Structure formats: C-alpha cells, structure tokens
Amino acid sequence: xxxxxxxxxxxxxxxxxxxxxxxxxxxxxxxxxxxxxxxxxxxxxxxxxxxxxxxxxxxxxxxxxxxxxxxxxxxxxxxxxxxxxxxxxxxxxxxxxxxxxxxxxxxxxxxxxxxxxxxxxxxxxxxxxxxxxxxxxxxxxxxxxxxxxxxxxxxxxxxxxxxxxxxxxxxxxxxxxxxxxxxxxxxxxxxxxxxxxxxxxxxxxxxxxxxxxxxxxxxxxxxxxxxxxxxxxxxxxxxxxxxxxxxxxxxxxxxxxxxxxxxxxxxxxxxxxxxxxxxxxxxxxxxxxxxxxxxxxxxxxxxxxxxxxxxxxxxxxxxxxxxxxxxxx
Amino acid sequence: xxxxxxxxxxxxxxxxxxxxxxxxxxxxxxxxxxxxxxxxxxxxxxxxxxxxxxxxxxxxxxxxxxxxxxxxxxxxxxxxxxxxxxxxxxxxxxxxxxxxxxxxxxxxxxxxxxxxxxxxxxxxxxxxxxxxxxxxxxxxxxxxxxxxxxxxxxxxxxxxxxxxxxxxxxxxxxxxxxxxxxxxxxxxxxxxxxxxxxxxxxxxxxxxxxxxxxxxxxxxxxxxxxxxxxxxxxxxxxxxxxxxxxxxxxxxxxxxxxxxxxxxxxxxxxxxxxxxxxxxxxxxxxxxxxxxxxxxxxxxxxxxxxxxxxxxxxxxxxxxxxxxxxxxxxxxxxxxxxxxxxxxxxxxxxxxxxxxxxxxxxxxxxxxxxxxxxxxxxxxxxxxxxxxxxxxxxxxxxxxxxxxxxxxxxxxxxxxxxxxxxxxxxxxxxxxxxxxxxxxxxxxxxxxxxx
Numbered sequence: 001x002x003x004x005x006x007x008x009x010x011x012x013x014x015x016x017x018x019x020x021x022x023x024x025x026x027x028x029x030x031x032x033x034x035x036x037x038x039x040x041x042x043x044x045x046x047x048x049x050x051x052x053x054x055x056x057x058x059x060x061x062x063x064x065x066x067x068x069x070x071x072x073x074x075x076x077x078x079x080x081x082x083x084x085x086x087x088x089x090x091x092x093x094x095x096x097x098x099x100x101x102x103x104x105x106x107x108x109x110x111x112x113x114x115x116x117x118x119x120x121x122x123x124x125x126x127x128x129x130x131x132x133x134x135x136x137x138x139x140x141x142x143x144x145x146x147x148x149x150x151x152x153x154x155x156x157x158x159x160x161x162x163x164x165x166x167x168x169x170x171x172x173x174x175x176x177x178x179x180x181x182x183x184x185x186x187x188x189x190x191x192x193x194x195x196x197x198x199x200x201x202x203x204x205x206x207x208x209x210x211x212x213x214x215x216x217x218x219x220x221x222x223x224x225x226x227x228x229x230x231x232x233x234x235x236x237x238x239x240x241x242x243x244x245x246x247x248x249x250x251x252x253x254x255x256x257x258x259x260x261x262x263x264x265x266x267x268x269x270x271x272x273x274x275x276x277x278x279x280x281x282x283x284x285x286x287x288x289x290x291x292x293x294x295x296x297x298x299x300x301x302x303x304x305x306x307x308x309x310x311x312x313x314x315x316x317x318x319x320x321x322x323x324x325x326x327x328x329x
Numbered sequence: 330x331x332x333x334x335x336x337x338x339x340x341x342x343x344x345x346x347x348x349x350x351x352x353x354x355x356x357x358x359x360x361x362x363x364x365x366x367x368x369x370x371x372x373x374x375x376x377x378x379x380x381x382x383x384x385x386x387x388x389x390x391x392x393x394x395x396x397x398x399x400x401x402x403x404x405x406x407x408x409x410x411x412x413x414x415x416x417x418x419x420x421x422x423x424x425x426x427x428x429x430x431x432x433x434x435x436x437x438x439x440x441x442x443x444x445x446x447x448x449x450x451x452x453x454x455x456x457x458x459x460x461x462x463x464x465x466x467x468x469x470x471x472x473x474x475x476x477x478x479x480x481x482x483x484x485x486x487x488x489x490x491x492x493x494x495x496x497x498x499x500x501x502x503x504x505x506x507x508x509x510x511x512x513x514x515x516x517x518x519x520x521x522x523x524x525x526x527x528x529x530x531x532x533x534x535x536x537x538x539x540x541x542x543x544x545x546x547x548x549x550x551x552x553x554x555x556x557x558x559x560x561x562x563x564x565x566x567x568x569x570x571x572x573x574x575x576x577x578x579x580x581x582x583x584x585x586x587x588x589x590x591x592x593x594x595x596x597x598x599x600x601x602x603x604x605x606x607x608x609x610x611x612x613x614x615x616x617x618x619x620x621x622x623x624x625x626x627x628x629x630x631x632x633x634x635x636x637x638x639x640x641x642x643x644x645x646x647x648x649x650x651x652x653x654x655x656x657x658x659x660x661x662x663x664x665x666x667x668x669x670x671x672x673x674x675x676x677x678x679x680x681x682x683x684x685x686x687x688x689x690x691x692x693x694x695x696x697x698x699x700x701x702x703x704x705x706x707x708x709x710x711x712x713x714x715x716x717x718x719x720x721x722x723x724x725x726x727x728x729x730x731x732x733x734x735x736x737x738x739x740x741x742x743x744x745x746x747x748x749x750x751x752x753x754x755x756x757x758x759x760x761x762x763x764x765x766x767x768x769x770x771x772x773x774x775x776x777x778x779x780x
Contacts, residue, residue, distance in 0.1 A: 046519040047687050049727055068726045074519045097723030101692035134716055137699045160685060180514065180685070183497070185695040187685035 002079040006030045006053075007087045019072035019083055020051055024265065031265075032085050033095075033124050035102070035210050036161035037073035038267055044166050045073035048159065049098045050124060054091050057082035069094055092128070099128045104135040105185065106211070107156045115212030117225035120266055121159060140185060147178070147191045148202060150217050150278050155188050158213035164189060164205035171271050172199035189213075200239060203277040207260045207268050218278045219257035225249070228256055230292035235276065235285055242273035247292045255281050261292070331585040331598075332559055334547040334567050335540065339427055345462065347469040350430040356475060358546035359437045363481050366549075371442035375545060377553030379565035384410055384501075384538030385616065385656040386731075387640045390545075394535055396525035397443060403532035407445040408510065409436060411452040411459075411539045412494055412501040415616035416678060417658030420569035421539035423581040425452075425459050428543075429466035433489065435542035437475065438549055440487050443535055447488045451506050454496030463491050498682035502730045503536040504528075505684065516686045517730035538656075540569055561587035564639035568657055570599075575609075575663035577601035590614075590636045590643075591628040594661065607663040611747070614643050615655020617675050618735030620742030621668070622652050648742065668750050669761075672743040673701040679736035690733040693724040697740055704751060707758030714751050718744055 001012050006023050007030040013022040021039070023031045032053055037045030045051075051073050055066040060080030069091060072083070085091055103125060110116040142155035160180070168178035181190050206214045228249040237244035249257040258277045260268030280286065343349040350356070362371055376391030397405060409432065413421040425432055432450070440448045452460050467489055470476040478486045492510055494500045500509045504518035507529050528534025544566060548556045557565045564586040573579045576594065578601035584593060593599045594609070603609050612627045613619060630636050631650035636643065644651045662671065676698040685691040697720050703709045721737035728734070744751060754761050 046729060049687050049689055052727060071519070094723065094727050097727065098688055101688045101696075101723070104692050104696055135696065137696075159688065160691065162686075182685070183499075184680060184683035184685045185691050187691070 002077045002081070004077045004079075004081045004083065006083045007085050013077060015076075017077050019053060019055075019070075019075050019077055019081075020045075022077050023072065023083075023085070027264070030085055032072045033120075033127070034073055034265070035120055035124065035159060036163060038163050038166070038208055039265075040267060040271070041163060041166040041170060041208065044161075044163055046071045048102070048161055050095055050102075050128075052091060052094050052098070054084040054088045055081060056084050056088075095128050096130065099124055100130060100134070102159050103129060103133065105139050105156075106159065107139060107141075109157070113157065113212040114215045114220050114225075115157075115209075118266075119212060120210035142188060145190075146217070147214075148198065150203060150274065151206060152215050152217050152220060153189070154213050154215065155190075156213075157211045158189060159211055160187055160189070161210055162189075163208040163210070164214060167205045167208055167271075168199075168202070171204050172201040178205075200273045200275070201241070201271055203274045204260065204268070204271045206277075207262070207271075210266070216257060216278070218281070219249075222256040223249075223251050227251060230294060232261065232289040232292045233286035234289065235280065235287060237273060237276055239273040239275065241271075242276060243270045244272070244276060245270060246272050246276055246286075248286055248288070250283075253283050255283055255286070262294075331583070331588060332567060333583050334551075335424060335431065335543055335569060336428075336581075336583040344428050345426075345430075345466070347430060347466070347473055347475075350428065354550075355430055356434050356437075358549040359434050359441075359475070360481050362438045362546075362549050363441050363483055363485055368442045368444055371438065371545075371549065374548055374553035375442070378548045378556035379553075379560075379563060380541065380544055380548060380556070381564070381640065382538055383540035383544070383568065383657070385415065385618070385653075387654065390537060390541050393525070393537070394439075394443060396523070397535055398526045398533040401526075401533050403530075404447065405443055405445045406529045406532055406534040407436065407440045407443050407448040407542075408503075408507065408529060408534055408536045409448070409450040409539055409542050410501060410503065410506055410536050411450050411456070412497075412506060413456075413539070413656075414453055414496075414498040414501050414682075415618065415656045415658050416675070417571065417573060417613060417660045418616045418656045419571045419573075420581050420657055422456055422459060423571075424539060424543055424569065425456075426462055429462050430470070431543045431546070432463070432539055433466055433470050433476070434546045435544070436489055437480070437487060438545050439535075439537065439542050440489075441485055442545075445535075446486060447490070449510060449529070450489065450491045451500070451510055452491060452493055453500070454494050457493065460491055460493050467491065497684075498678075499684045499730075499732060502732065505730065506536060507534065516684050517732075519729060559585050561637060561639050562641060564641060564654075568638070568654070570638070570657040570659045572600050572659045572661070574659075574661040575604045575607065575666065576661050577604055584638055586637075586639050588638045589628070590638055593638055593659075594627075600659075600661065603661065603663050605663075607665065609661060610664045610666055611662040611668060612652075613658065613660040613662075613739075614652045616658030617660075617678065618731075618738060619653040619655045620648050620651070620738050621671075621746065622650075622742075623746040626650050626746075648738070649745075652742075667705075667761075668743055668747040669701070669705050669754050672740055673698070673705045675739050676701045676736070679732065683732060683736070687729045687733070689724045690728045690736065693720050693733070694736045696720055697736070701740070704754050705761065707754065707761045709751075709755045709758075711752070711755055713755070714744060714748065717741075 032051035034051045035048035052069040053072045057063045059078030145153050147153050178191050206216050228251050230247050233248045235244045246258050248255045260272050338353045372394045380390045381387045499505045500515040502517045505515045509515040524534040567583050570582050582599050595602050612622045630645040640654045643654045680694040680698040683690045683694045721741040724733045725737040
C-alpha cells in the first residue's frame, strides 16, 4: 500500500495505482479530468494531457519534485507522494492550455450535436476553458463517413483520444480494421479504406467516444439528451459476452437510444453488444428497473429525479440570499 | 589542428571498404574488446570517458548502458538511431557514407558490452543510398567473420540488421523509433518504462546515436581516461558539427569540445567566416530545435565569457541568453536573413512532423505555423506575437515526447531575441507581402548595430 496526498487529501491505495485512480477512489474536486483515459481499455491514456498534475514530492525515499507536469492517468503513485491538482496554478494554467488546444479545431457545433448534454469536452470546456477563442484561422474539416451501417463518424469533432481504436482492438473481435491514419493535425480515425466495422461489439466505440465524433445512426437526431429519461434496464441477451444490462433513454414510452451504464467518470460498467444497442428499441424488449442516476456532472444530471432535492436546496439557498440582500437594501 | 578521432582517416581513398579500413587500424578496438575485455569493463571505460549522447540530449552514454535491465531473461538489444532528421544536422550521414565500418565496429563493441546478440540500425528513409552503403559494409563484415557466429574465434555472436524508416522526424525519438522498428505506427511511447527496462519487443534495449556508437571503438583504443582528457569539464571528446548557412565553408567538421565558437566560425580550418564579409545575425548551435541566439550572444555569454563549443558553455544563461549543443547542427544566418521567415519555416516543419498523439503538440504546432504564416505574409497584428509566446509556453513541457518542446523553443527564442523584427513585419506589411521574398530588404536590428 502507498500513502499519497492529493491536494491535501491523504489516501492509501494499493501499489501500482495511478494518481488518477487514487484520486477517483476518493472522488470530488481533486479528480483530474480525463478525456482519453478509459479504465476498461488497456493502454489508453496519456494522450489528451488534460489530467496533467504536479508532483511536488516524488516519494518518501526520494522527495524531489518531478521536473515536469505528469499525466496522472499514466503515473503510478509512490509511497509518500504529494500531488497538486487544483491547488496548483501551474496545473490549472496547463489544463486551460490543453482545453484551448482541444477546442481550436473542434467545430463547436454543440447546438446540432447529438452528444451535447453528455459530452466530456463540453463539460471540460465549461469548467476549464476560456469564454472566447483566440483562434482566427479556418478549422479543419472532414467529410462525414459511415463506418458500418450503425455508426456515423463525424471526424471534425474528434479529439483523437484513441479510445475507439482500443475498443476495436480489445473489445470488438474480428479483423482489426479501425485505426489512426495520417499524422499531426491531419490525423484521423478511420476504418481501413472505409471498410465497414463488422463486429458484435463495435457499438461500444460510440459509448467510449468522449465527444460527438462517433454517433449512433439508429438514434441520431432523435432527441436532445436532456429531453429523454435514462432508465436502467436489462434483458436476457443471447450473446455470452454481453450482460444485457443497459440504460435505455426514453421519451414517453418510446426507447430512443440504448447505451451502456456509465459511471461518474463517464465510463461504461460493461460493454454491451450491438443487438442490445441497435435492435432492441421496443419497451417490451426490456425489463425496466427504474430511473438511472446520472453521476457525471452535466446538463443531463441537472433535472432528473434524485437531483431534484439538490435543486430544491439550491433554490432555497438562493431565495434566502435574495431575501437577505433585500433586507440589507 | 584539433585532434581527430572519428574523421581521422576520412580522406584515405577507399576507406569505405573493409580492406582499407582494417589497414588503417580498423576493428582492432573490437578485437581488443571482445578478446581481452569483459563487457562490464567496456561499460566502465565508456563511463570513464565521459562520452555523452551525440543525438541531442547529451545524456552520458555509459550511464545509459548501465541502466539496462540485467536481471531480465529476455534478449537485450542495441538499436542505433540513424534517423538523423534534425534540420541542419547531417553529420551521421557523412560518417556512415564515408566510413561505414566505423559504425559497424562501434555496433560490435557496444553490443558486446551490452550483451546484445542482435542489433539494429534504424536509418531514415531519405538516406536510401546510405542504406546501400551500410548493407554492403555489413556484407563485407559478415564475409570476414567480423559479424555472425564466433567473432574473433570467441563464443560471441552478433547479427546486425539495417532497417529503413519511411522518413518521419518523429521516428528519431527513441521510443517512436522502437515502435516503428516493431512495424507499428511511429508514435512515441509513454515513459516510464524506459527502453532500458522495456524497449524493443518489450526487452531491455539501448538506443544510441550513430556518432555515439562510432566513438566507442576510439575510447577502447585510447582508453577512457585518455578520451576524457580531450575537451573541457563534462564535455569530453570530439564532436561532429554540421555547419551550414551563410558561411564560407559549410560542411561536417570534427572539433574537440572546448573550441571557442568564435574560432569555429571564423578560422579557416572550420567555417572560414561569414559569406561575403557580411555581419552575422543569428546562430542555431545544435539543430533547428534549440533556441536561436542573436549576434551579441554568439561568441560571448551574457556575463562576458568566451562562448565555447561545449554542452555547458552553450547552455550558459539557460534559455534567456543561452542555447544547447544539441545534435551539432550549426546554422549561421547573416544580416540578410529574415528571422520571421526562418521561424515560420521551422514551425511548418514541426507542424508537418508532429505525430498527432497528444493534444498540445498536435494542435499547437499547427496553430503556431498559421500565426507565423500570417505575420510573415503581412497579415499579422501585434497581439499575435504574445499569442505565439503563450502557445509555445503551453506546449513546452506538456507533451509526451520532446517534439513539443522542440517546436516551442525556436519560436519562443526567436521572439525573445528578435521581437522587433516580428513587429517590423506587422508594421510594414507592404515590405514583406511579396510571397517570393526570401530575404526582405536587409533588416537592421538595433541589437545588431550594438555589436
């Protein structure tokens, strides 16, 4: 076990844990944002640089600070390590820079993007980004392409987190035909010469995509996310590798969309198969368990069920504040 | 005349053949090492010599060798980094082209020291003709029993393979090189683990520059202590410098580290002074990635000492008034050169060569290039200069591999030292709008006149 301090919060985690996962074990504001790391995908992480943190003390044995900011998703903790995340102005400055870099070529077409409302980049931008861009040049654009008959690739929005390529490698069995072509800011994810992705688990690429680059063709433009109700549901799936545990997104009784169950860090608990995701769109296909608690902080978490309590408190607090202001005046 | 080791026999006719190379004393170091020395003794000699990596970072070679994981049961590999792509650097090409056997002998000694049974030379795609030369030399070495099984009658065996890259700058980064060598996309790996623990095929690996490896037989020949006597302080031995730009005698020179920069530029033995007797304006000391220096900081450091061709003296003053020895790509610009255009050219290069893996470098290099393009072509505004400084600051240190830093340093330093020239471009768009201009009307910097 290793004792590590992140932003003044002490915790004890098993050796070999990354700083990010150590922070997640406690949760709250000390957790660095992560756009490319995905705990269920081996080898992911280290690329987006949003989770950079400062290590102000390497370990008890070697207390020297690390010379550069380190990606917390790929740096393992040492006993006695002291990490600064939101308490370090240097980290916040670097993170602001990264968010700006991620957004300069992003179309910012949130009003017409299906991911809006549950988009990691949107959340990141609200939290760490600047109000206006300093980028004056033309943004890079690509043609929208279909990868397979169920997935739409909108490369303009991609932030090259590589998650979907890891899904293609590790989750979706079959020939490896999805990867990165070209390099630098011309790099794009693509299937091998637009070959269709043919695998029962390819749909998970949509779930792991942090932005709206990969969207579900059976659900695109169906509804804004925040107008649909997320409900936990399950069915007996024939596929032995699929648990059949999903979230169905309903509008009235209609099921508009099916996704995996995502945790507070927007990672799915279990990968689901394409049959569950794309073909079972009738309420009768599913056993509906009840409303899904959306942990991930976003607009969709603001108006559903459990959060009504928080909102009530917020409103009351606001009312008290207004009242006291009036009294003062 | 400075002491020559690597290029001592460069002018001997036929030195590229094994016969002549052996006649000039070639492979005697390899024979001595393999027959009479223990691998650890060789590493010890290299440590004593103080030899530092000649690829750019200047990390002590002996130290790097000693990090190799000896407990691992996996095979060990030596990989020679011949992906010499740094703009302004052409020393490895010269060495491999003229004396290919010096590299092969170095590979033999180094592989023996590391216990590697298979070694690779990863050469850049553009050096296709050098590949042919190396392959021919390796064939000769195999035929003479200098490579292959039971070298010099001992039980040591070594295979050397040459692998050609496809001409990507990023593959000169050691972990991207290993990825490429494994047949994958040339993306740098996250470190740790370092190659010494898990490198090629997840086995302990040492990656060294051509010049570093070629220096090892000389260290064995003259002993590490003797080698350490050449040079100044922690900058020991001789170094190949590729000199180019506005000088009378561009070319590859071998210098003893510790030579003054002034002598290197102006003596007839080396660069032979500035072309046309014009004034010097700027210097890049170690390949395009290192900070550019203005005239008044070239021959003297900020505190008035003579600047020497050593790792320490060139970096004296940090990035405020210093630079780096880097890979030895020595570029001189005279007063006719346009620093903005030069900086834009470099930015274009880094934009083109960024692998696109991590966001600051992928997006930042392109952004800087676009802003510089704007300034260079007379469409810039004053806030663009600060914007560039800010972008460079946000890339630097925040990327997976040093390419991000390499793209930020030249731009940040150009603005630091030549800010008024950037301002000139913004204030006088009519003078720089001709897209064909290479050097716009001689821009006389006030700094230049003070020299």
